[in-house]
Amino acid sequence: MSDYYRNKINSKELITTFDDVLILPGYTKSYDVDIGVNMGKYHFNLPIMTAAMDTVTEEEMAIKMALLGGLGVIHRNCSYEKQLDMCISVKRARSFVIQDVATINVDATVKEAKYHMEEAGISGVVVINNENKACGIFTKRDIPYREHEIRNGKVKDYMTTDIISIEPGASREQALAMLFKNRIEKLPIISDGYLKGLITIKDLKPEFPNASIDNEGRLLCALAISPQFPETSQVRKILQKIDQYVDIFFTDVADFYKQKDFEGTKKLMKFLDSNFVLGNIGTYEAAEHILTKAGFPEDKLIGIKVGMGSGSICSTSIQTGVGAPTIYATAQVADAINDYNPDISLIADGGFKNPGDLPKSFSVGADLIMSGHFFAGCTESPGYIDTIQGRKVKVYRGMGSKEARKLGGKYIADRYVEEAKSLPEGVSDYVPYVGPLAGVVESLKEGLSNGMIYAGAQNINEMKRVKIGLVSPVGLAEQKPHDLMGKY
Numbered sequence: 001m002s003d004y005y006r007n008k009i010n011s012k013e014l015i016t017t018f019d020d021v022l023i024l025p026g027y028t029k030s031y032d033v034d035i036g037v038n039m040g041k042y043h044f045n046l047p048i049m050t051a052a053m054d055t056v057t058e059e060e061m062a063i064k065m066a067l068l069g070g071l072g073v074i075h076r077n078c079s080y081e082k083q084l085d086m087c088i089s090v091k092r093a094r095s096f097v098i099q100d101v102a103t104i105n106v107d108a109t110v111k112e113a114k115y116h117m118e119e120a121g122i123s124g125v126v127v128i129n130n131e132n133k134a135c136g137i138f139t140k141r142d143i144p145y146r147e148h149e150i151r152n153g154k155v156k157d158y159m160t161t162d163i164i165s166i167e168p169g170a171s172r173e174q175a176l177a178m179l180f181k182n183r184i185e186k187l188p189i190i191s192d193g194y195l196k197g198l199i200t201i202k203d204l205k206p207e208f209p210n211a212s213i214d215n216e217g218r219l220l221c222a223l224a225i226s227p228q229f230p231e232t233s234q235v236r237k238i239l240q241k242i243d244q245y246v247d248i249f250f251t252d253v254a255d256f257y258k259q260k261d262f263e264g265t266k267k268l269m270k271f272l273d274s275n276f277v278l279g280n281i282g283t284y285e286a287a288e289h290i291l292t293k294a295g296f297p298e299d300k301l302i303g304i305k306v307g308m309g310s311g312s313i314c315s316t317s318i319q320t321g322v323g324a325p326t327i328y329a330t331a332q333v334a335d336a337i338n339d340y341n342p343d344i345s346l347i348a349d350g351g352f353k354n355p356g357d358l359p360k361s362f363s364v365g366a367d368l369i370m371s372g373h374f375f376a377g378c379t380e381s382p383g384y385i386d387t388i389q390g391r392k393v394k395v396y397r398g399m400g401s402k403e404a405r406k407l408g409g410k411y412i413a414d415r416y417v418e419e420a421k422s423l424p425e426g427v428s429d430y431v432p433y434v435g436p437l438a439g440v441v442e443s444l445k446e447g448l449s450n451g452m453i454y455a456g457a458q459n460i461n462e463m464k465r466v467k468i469g470l471v472s473p474v475g476l477a478e479q480k481p482h483d484l485m486g487k488y
């Protein structure tokens, strides 16, 4: 008598999800917790990412998220041209080096310079001679007092010719020292007489000290990408342009564990210079394959993103019977990463309902988490604020929903099984409008930090070592407020 199928069911491990586990309290030495993490060469003061979804992350969200220390992954349900524009906006949003420096020709009049500065809302311009070299600085303080001198005077007669400048590639600290030593506020970057940029004291002392930045002080930029290698040279060309503004590409498919996606991505990784996070996957075997057999260029691969079917707008598991809930997938892939390449970061993606789900993810091996649900209702997400029965709401939709596929169509066809055109794998709905991102991030940070304090972990690595237990259905019910009159 065969027991193959009975064993198939009876000997299986439990596929757990967030509510199934609870972290056990640990010995707390200090309330000082550090939630910062590294991924590849990048540092994040906030181990949180916003999902690559068209109702979650476009440039406004990506900029704000990076300013707050995390990362927003720009979606791909649009043209490459639009993606390029969004990436340029992120890269230009903040830098301690200004590239498009306002200049004026040496033969310009004082009146022209004054108008130019007022129009641009700046207090000074670099003066350029007819050989295109920097030859002076003209600021509002150099504008003569008398009206007729303003009218008829030339910039060259009033500018400062002794330019204090710095060489390209100077560090933030070198620039700060130079500005302080000379008691100036602006420092042109000059090489062989040619103007290469400008550093200002304002940009060196940022309002957002936790921002996720590259080594030029620009915000980190992440973009979702199809795992397929583009067929046309036109698309390849624009991808190369995009590559100049992106730090990390995220392959963006529901299930990355496919030969076709592996082959396409290998080509992309050779073709593009930026780093890659691969995903989504959900099992030890898929991670083992990626890390040992697939042959992805090791210098480019910095992370793996996991979770399938857990998202609040997902219906993949319902529609197809296949899935890997985020906490289960995280534990699976974390073991493979430990076994084969501990330098790779793990991103737990989707299914987060409460701030307490964050510490749970880290306790089973995640380095960072990604959510759409927490952020779709923020001011910074794309879309309008609507009102339903007096409540402010915003639309949140799965990338496999009918609505998202109708809008982008061809752009995300390969996020799911291309042939399954009529089977939606996500839904579209409303979520409450929750105000600016900063407030949401603050609550998540508090949930995470307090969870770490209770668990006795002072950083994310220690968090990976805390003890967890499985919760019975009765235990789960007890975690929520209960036995109250429910009047308020």
Ligand code: XMP
Residues within 6 Å of the ligand: 051, 052, 053, 254, 280, 308, 309, 310, 311, 312, 313, 314, 315, 316, 317, 349, 350, 351, 352, 370, 371, 372, 373, 374, 397, 398, 399, 400, 401, 425, 426, 427
């Ligand atoms: P949350 O729980 O934050 O999940 O809403 C966001 C993650 O869900 C994935 N995603 C989808 N999965 N059908 C799916 O099965 C979809 O239509 C869909 N859209 C997004 C994605 O990984 C995202 O980060």
